[in-house]
Every structure is written in C-alpha cells, then in structure tokens.
Amino acid sequence: MLWSKYFLPTLKEIPIGTEAVSHQLSLRAGLVHMLSAGVYCYLPLGLRVLKRVENIIREEMNNAGAHELFLTCLQPIDLWQRTGRDKTLAEVMIRFKDNKGKQMCLGPTHEEVITDLVRTYVQSYRQLPVTLYQIQSKFRDELRTRFGIVRACEFIMKDAYSFDVDKEGLNKNYQLMYQAYKNIFKRCGLNPIIVEADSGAMGGDLSHEFLITAPIGEDHVVQCSSCLDAQGLKEGFQEGSKCSKCGNGTLQKQVAIELGHIFQLGTKYSDSLEALYLDVDGKRKPIIMGCYGIGVSRMIAAIIEASHDQAGIIWPSQVAPFDVEILPLQANDPESMSLAQNYYQEFLKSGIEALMDDRDETAGRKFNDADLIGVPWKIIIGKRKLAEGLVELKSRKTQEVIVLRKEELVAKVRELLSKV
Numbered sequence: 001m002l003w004s005k006y007f008l009p010t011l012k013e014i015p016i017g018t019e020a021v022s023h024q025l026s027l028r029a030g031l032v033h034m035l036s037a038g039v040y041c042y043l044p045l046g047l048r049v050l051k052r053v054e055n056i057i058r059e060e061m062n063n064a065g066a067h068e069l070f071l072t073c074l075q076p077i078d079l080w081q082r083t084g085r086d087k088t089l090a091e092v093m094i095r096f097k098d099n100k101g102k103q104m105c106l107g108p109t110h111e112e113v114i115t116d117l118v119r120t121y122v123q124s125y126r127q128l129p130v131t132l133y134q135i136q137s138k139f140r141d142e143l144r145t146r147f148g149i150v151r152a153c154e155f156i157m158k159d160a161y162s163f164d165v166d167k168e169g170l171n172k173n174y175q176l177m178y179q180a181y182k183n184i185f186k187r188c189g190l191n192p193i194i195v196e197a198d199s200g201a202m203g204g205d206l207s208h209e210f211l212i213t214a215p216i217g218e219d220h221v222v223q224c225s226s227c228l229d230a231q232g233l234k235e236g237f238q239e240g241s242k243c244s245k246c247g248n249g250t251l252q253k254q255v256a257i258e259l260g261h262i263f264q265l266g267t268k269y270s271d272s273l274e275a276l277y278l279d280v281d282g283k284r285k286p287i288i289m290g291c292y293g294i295g296v297s298r299m300i301a302a303i304i305e306a307s308h309d310q311a312g313i314i315w316p317s318q319v320a321p322f323d324v325e326i327l328p329l330q331a332n333d334p335e336s337m338s339l340a341q342n343y344y345q346e347f348l349k350s351g352i353e354a355l356m357d358d359r360d361e362t363a364g365r366k367f368n369d370a371d372l373i374g375v376p377w378k379i380i381i382g383k384r385k386l387a388e389g390l391v392e393l394k395s396r397k398t399q400e401v402i403v404l405r406k407e408e409l410v411a412k413v414r415e416l417l418s419k420v
C-alpha cells in the first residue's frame with residue numbers, strides 16, 4: 001500500500017473527551033471513526049487488524065470442528081418472548097416496529113435465533129453433535145460508552161453454539177472451545193486471566209471468563225502476587241489475604257476487561273424453544289447446548305491497552321495491519337525512492353504486506369506516524385546511509401536497529417517474518 005494513495009488519517013493531538021489509551025490511539029492511528037457516542041466505523045487500517053483477528057478466530061474455530069454460518073441482525077420479538085429474554089435484556093435491546101407493524105429488534109446476541117434454526121433441521125441423535133459459529137455485529141443500547149470500541153452499541157462478536165445429546169458431549173465441546181480460546185488469545189499476543197464465573201442472564205451451569213487486566217477494566221479479578229493465579233471477585237474478599245494456591249503470595253484486587261465468555265447452557269434454550277431430538281431409545285429429549293462468545297472488536301482495544309508506549313501502538317506481529325513499513329526519508333531523492341519501490345515490489349511478490357510512506361513529508365512526521373500506527377518493522381532508507389549502500393531495519397517493539405547492506409534486506413525481512 002502506498003500511503004500517498006491510502007485513506008489513513010492520523011491525528012497528532014489526543015481527541016477531546018477520551019480517557020482510555022486504546023480509545024485515543026484507535027482514533028489517532030486512523031483505525032476507527034466515531035459517528036456518535038458508542039457508534040464506530042472501521043477505517044481501512046482498523047479493518048485490516050479486525051480481519052486478521054477474525055481470521056485467527058476462524059482458524060481456531062474451524063480446527064475445533066465448528067462450522068461458520070451467518071445469522072440475521074433483524075429479529076422478530078416474538079422469538080424473544082418465548083424465552084422471556086425480551087424482558088431480561090430489555091435495557092440493552094434496540095426495538096422497533098417494522099412497516100407492517102411487527103415488533104422487531106436488532107440482535108443483542110443470537111441464542112434464540114440459532115436454537116430456533118437448529119430445531120428446524122435437527123430431529124435425530126444422528127445429526128448431533130454440531131457446533132456452529134458466526135462473526136457478526138451485535139446491537140446493545142449500552143449506557144456507559146466512554147471507552148470507545150471497548151463498549152460500543154454496535155460491535156462485532158464471534159459467537160459459537162454447541163449442540164449435544166448429553167452432558168458428556170457438552171463437556172467435550174466445552175473443552176475444545178476452552179482450548180481454542182487459549183490459542184486465539186495467545187496468537188493475538190494476549191495473555192488472559194481465566195476465571196470460573198457466574199453465568200448470569202445466560203443461565204446454565206459451568207462458565208469461564210477470559211479477561212485481561214487494564215486500567216479501564218469494568219470487571220474485577222483477584223490475583224496472587226506470586227503465582228499469578230486468578231479468580232473472580234467474591235463477596236467478603238480481603239485485600240492482601242494469603243493465596244491458598246501457593247501459600248506464598250498475597251491476593252490483590254485488579255480491574256480487568258472481559259474479552260470472552262464460555263457457558264454450559266444445558267437445556268435453558270432448547271426447553272423454552274422446544275429444540276428436541278429423537279434419541280436412540282426413541283424418546284424425545286431437549287438438545288444440550290453451550291455458547292461461546294468473544295468480543296472481536298473489543299479485542300483490538302485490549303491489544304492496544306496491553307501493547308503500546310508513549311509514541312503509539314505496538315502491534316503483535318500476527319495482528320498487525322502491515323508486516324513492514326518502508327520509510328524513504330527523502331521523498332525527493334530518486335535513488336531512495338527507487339530502492340523503496342524495488343522493496344515494495346519484492347514484498348508484493350512474496351506475500352509480505354508492506355506499507356510505503358511515499359508522502360512528501362518530513363522525516364520527523366513519517367517517524368511519528370510510523371510509531372503511532374505501530375507496524376512491527378520499519379525499513380528506513382536515508383540518503384546518507386544509502387550512499388554507503390546501507391539501509392536500516394528497526395523493530396517497533398524493541399527499538400533495535402539492524403544495519404544491513406541494501407541487497408540483504410528482503411531476505412532478512414523474510415527470515416524475521418517466517419519466525420512468526
């Protein structure tokens with residue numbers, strides 16, 4: 001991508017009314033645009049990150065044996081009346097009447113729609129187990145929207161649903177999802193705290209939350225200072241009490257952001273929506289369900305919270321919008337520009353995603369913008385070094401500079417990226 005032809009509006013100043021670092025940086029680095037409070041558009045750079053996160057999630061879901069589908073945002077209220085969640089979720093639900101006078105809502109989640117869909121097609125134990133997932137927009141009229149895409153009224157979620165004949169099958173699927181979640185977060189450069197949680201409005205039994213500690217967190221966890229073992233915050237918790245796990249450290253309360261939540265639902269939805277199957281013994285039984293959500297757009301904010309410095313974002317390589325940024329510092333120097341062009345073409349050919357800052361801007365501006373948008377590697381082409389046949393490769397994360405002969409650069413980049 002050539003920056004001069006790209007749509008990448010960066011901001012020098014911190015936008016007014018923003019507190020969260022991730023909110024500030026996602027606006028300043030041209031990832032998102034705020035249309036109104038809690039409503040965000042994704043700009044080309046932000047969409048690149050989103051797609052990379054989505055693809056990691058897809059790979060892990062597919063590996064776990066789940067099948068992708070795509071449900072609807074538009075949902076009739078009568079479906080929600082059958083589970084009673086038109087009432088329990090009334091606060092966040094965005095409701096309206098369509099032109100025929102039918103009560104509708106924009107889906108805040110999809111248990112009702114998927115259960116109704118599965119009941120239509122699944123009749124026999126032979127068709128089970130099955131796990132379905134989607135990556136789609138959810139709509140919730142959130143009251144607190146001050147942290148940007150962390151809590152938006154329209155946001156992107158990956159939601160998966162498992163359907164089993166028995167509890168044993170559910171446990172197996174739950175374990176698969178649990179492991180898939182661990183893989184997803186690791187690949188996105190995050191190291192979440194996993195706590196057994198209260199399943200709240202979702203109903204059902206066992207559930208786990210995946211959280212990362214961050215100053216803007218709205219959830220709480222209790223973590224040991226020594227073994228780092230973490231749990232949900234329970235009533236009667238005493239700050240500084242001894243850790244029962246290692247007997248060594250003390251327990252501290254920390255704020256955290258919830259990134260994912262997995263639930264064993266059991267028959268809550270299959271009972272109320274009559275999603276039944278015919279078992280080997282010829283009896284009709286409710287399908288046993290699990291549901292598994294990840295806030296895909298919230299993940300982007302979480303990654304920024306976990307990985308940034310004074311100058312801007314530091315993308316973990318697997319989710320970075322580009323692999324390398326080529327910085328010819330003097331746009332009016334033909335030799336620099338032609339070398340930059342050569343590199344750019346080489347990368348295009350070998351499937352390496354490169355952004356080239358070919359704008360007629362000062363070197364200072366280019367460096368600032370590069371640090372702000374946080375591409376993992378900068379290829380710095382300066383007139384003076386180039387006269388000696390040298391270019392520089394600089395890591396955004398460690399700031400380490402590798403000086404290379406200009407012919408060696410492409411091979412070095414390939415080598416570094418193949419390690420990812």
Ligand SMILES: Nc1ncnc2c1ncn2[C@@H]1O[C@H](COP(=O)(O)OP(=O)(O)OP(=O)(O)O)[C@@H](O)[C@H]1O
Nearest residue numbers: 142150151152155157258259260261293294295298
């Ligand atoms: N308003 C929102 N904006 C962005 N992501 C969200 C929002 N609400 C929920 N999520 C994400 O979707 C995931 C699954 O949704 P779920 O219904 O379990 O969330 P939740 O319990 O309502 O989350 P929270 O407690 O943060 O409101 C959450 O773990 C979170 O990452």
Ligand SMILES: [Mg+2]
Nearest residue numbers: 092140142151
């Ligand atoms: Mg919520």
Ligand SMILES: [Zn+2]
Nearest residue numbers: 224227243246
């Ligand atoms: Zn401990």
